[in-house]
Amino acid sequence: MEVGPFQAAVATLLEEVLIGPPDPRGTWLVSNEADSGVLGTLRRVDAATAMRTGAAGTSAAQHAAHLRFALSLANRALRGENPYPTADWKSSWRLSGTGEAAWREVLAGLEDEVARLREAVAGPISVEGADETMGGVALVGHCAYHLGAIRQLVGGTAPDA
Numbered sequence: 001m002e003v004g005p006f007q008a009a010v011a012t013l014l015e016e017v018l019i020g021p022p023d024p025r026g027t028w029l030v031s032n033e034a035d036s037g038v039l040g041t042l043r044r045v046d047a048a049t050a051m052r053t054g055a056a057g058t059s060a061a062q063h064a065a066h067l068r069f070a071l072s073l074a075n076r077a078l079r080g081e082n083p084y085p086t087a088d089w090k091s092s093w094r095l096s097g098t099g100e101a102a103w104r105e106v107l108a109g110l111e112d113e114v115a116r117l118r119e120a121v122a123g124p125i126s127v128e129g130a131d132e133t134m135g136g137v138a139l140v141g142h143c144a145y146h147l148g149a150i151r152q153l154v155g156g157t158a159p160d161a
Contacts, residue, residue, distance in 0.1 A: 010136040011121040017143045018114050029144050038067065038147050039114060045154050047103035051095075052153070058093065060153040065106050066092045067146045071113035074139055078120040 013028060020037040021027040030036045035043070042050070042064055050061040069092035076083040096102050 007121065007136070010140060011118075013140045014117065014121060014143065017140065017147055018117070029140075030147070038064075038143065038150065039111060041147065041150055041154065042107055042110070047098075047100040049154055050103045050106075051098050054153045058149075058153075059095075060150045061095055061103055061106050062093045063146045063150050063153070064110050065095055067143065068092075068106065068110040068113050070139075070142060071110070071117055074135070075113060075116045075120060077135065078117075 012022075015022060016027060016037060017029050018037050018039060020035040020040045021030055021032070024032045024034050024036075026032075034040070042060065045060060047061075050064070051059050053059045066089075069087075069089070073083045073087055095106065
């Protein structure tokens with residue numbers, strides 16, 4: 001089975017928003033800077049910055065933990081499971097600690113889920129219905145939303161900001 005144009009588009013947009021644009025001269029969602037996606041942004045942040053809460057009462061670290069959870073569900077779904085009925089979205093915002101070790105654990109977990117997702121969407125995926133199609137589109141939007149929130153919380157939009 002071959003990767004079709006819809007899957008290729010979703011994979012490209014996820015790559016851009018989670019990592020950064022493959023070619024910074026042309027982007028769809030992020031800055032024209034290398035590593036301007038979620039991981040590139042978070043890798044430049046220390047624990048104190050990541051744990052600092054903003055006006056809405058959440059931190060970049062909490063957004064990262066929540067996004068890690070969402071990607072873990074997507075990865076499970078791509079393996080044929082249906083993890084959504086029992087998903088505890090509220091607990092996905094909780095952190096196990098507030099120091100450097102807790103921050104590094106969140107970031108490492110997010111990096112692992114991103115790697116799994118990149119591998120899964122690189123190959124053929126059977127998209128059999130409207131829910132699966134909507135899920136792919138929604139995942140791009142969900143990741144882009146959290147990238148924007150994270151950028152606001154860490155005080156920058158691009159690597160040089």
